[in-house]
Amino acid sequence: MADFDLRHLTTMLAIAEEGTFSRAANRLGYTQSSVSQHIAALERTLGGAVFDRPGGPRPVRITPVGAVVLEHGRAVLAQAEALGQAVDRFKAGEGRVDVGTLQSVSHAILPTVLRLLREEHPRCDIRLSEPDEPRLGELDLLFYDGLISDETERVLLMEDPYLLVAPPGDLPEGPVSARKLDGKPMVAWPSSCDQPRLERSLADAGARPRIVFRSAGSETILSMVRAGMGLAVLPWLAIHQVVCRDCGAIHGPEGWPDLRVHDLDPTPARAIYLHWPPGRGDESPLAARTIEVAVEVARELAQQAPTARS
Known part of the structure; x- marks a missing residue:
C-alpha cells in the first residue's frame, strides 16, 4: 500500500457515482485514458480488480474488494479534505494559540488584543491561562513583567x-x-x-x-x-x-x-515583555499576528502612561 494515491480513490469514487469511465472523466476534467490509468494503478496497488467492466455503454459494477475500498475510501477522502481545510485555516491565521498572561495584562492589554484578533479571524481558537510559574512550557506566548530565559524570543511591550x-x-x-x-x-x-x-x-x-x-x-x-x-x-x-x-x-x-x-x-x-519559543512566531501565523497586535496595543497604551522621573 506504499503507492496508495488519493487521486486514484477520487477517480474510483467518481466512477462508482457516475457509472461509467467516460462520465467520470467528464466530471473530473480528465481524459478517459487517464481515468483508466488511475484505476489500473489502484488495482495494482490492491492486488485485485475494483470494477467489473462489461464494456460498451453499460455501467460498470463494483467488485467485493472494490466495495470495501469504496466504503473506507470515502472516509479517507473526507479526512483528507478536512486536513486540507485545517491547514488552509492555519495558514490564514485561524488556528489555535495558547497564551499565558498576568493579571494586569489580562485587565488592560489582552481584551483589546482579543477583540482585534477575533475581528480579523472569527474562527481562531485562543486559549488563556495565568500560570503560577513564569515558564513557557506548552504555551505559544507568555506575557510577563520581566525576563524569564535567554532561550526565549521576546519583545518589550x-x-x-x-x-x-x-x-x-x-x-x-x-x-x-x-x-x-x-x-x-x-x-x-x-x-x-x-x-x-x-x-x-x-x-x-x-x-x-x-x-x-x-x-x-x-x-x-x-x-x-x-x-x-x-x-x-x-x-x-x-x-x-x-x-x-x-x-x-x-x-x-x-x-x-x-x-x-x-x-x-x-x-x-x-518591563512588560511578550515571550515565545524560538521560531514559533514564524511557524504559526496566528501566534505571529498576536505578537504584532500586542505590540500595537501596548504602544498606544504606553503613550497614555505617566512619564518616569529619574
Whole structure:
C-alpha cells in the first residue's frame, strides 16, 4: 500500500457515482485514458480488480474488494479534505494559540488584543491561562513583567511605571519623594512577579515601607487603602482604568473616600515583555499576528502612561 494515491480513490469514487469511465472523466476534467490509468494503478496497488467492466455503454459494477475500498475510501477522502481545510485555516491565521498572561495584562492589554484578533479571524481558537510559574512550557506566548530565559524570543511591550495610591490628605498634592514611604504601612502584592524588584528599588531610594498586608488582587489592595490599612504602590496598568481622567483620583463606593494617585520621585517601572519559543512566531501565523497586535496595543497604551522621573 506504499503507492496508495488519493487521486486514484477520487477517480474510483467518481466512477462508482457516475457509472461509467467516460462520465467520470467528464466530471473530473480528465481524459478517459487517464481515468483508466488511475484505476489500473489502484488495482495494482490492491492486488485485485475494483470494477467489473462489461464494456460498451453499460455501467460498470463494483467488485467485493472494490466495495470495501469504496466504503473506507470515502472516509479517507473526507479526512483528507478536512486536513486540507485545517491547514488552509492555519495558514490564514485561524488556528489555535495558547497564551499565558498576568493579571494586569489580562485587565488592560489582552481584551483589546482579543477583540482585534477575533475581528480579523472569527474562527481562531485562543486559549488563556495565568500560570503560577513564569515558564513557557506548552504555551505559544507568555506575557510577563520581566525576563524569564535567554532561550526565549521576546519583545518589550512597554515600561509600566509604578504609582503611589493613598487616602485623601495623607500626603501633599503632586509628586511624592520615595523617601517619604520609609516606615509607612503599605499594602502590597505578594512576593512574586516584579514585586521583589519594586521593593528593592524603593530601598535603593531610601524607603523601606512596613508591609502590613499582601494580596494578589489590585481591587483588594485598593479596598484596604480605603479602609486605612496603609499606602499602596501599584503599576499604572493595574489601576489606569479606574483613575478618573478629570480629577486623577480613584473614586470609591458610596460612603468611602476617593483615593489620591501620586507620581513617585524617582519612578520605579516594570518591563512588560511578550515571550515565545524560538521560531514559533514564524511557524504559526496566528501566534505571529498576536505578537504584532500586542505590540500595537501596548504602544498606544504606553503613550497614555505617566512619564518616569529619574
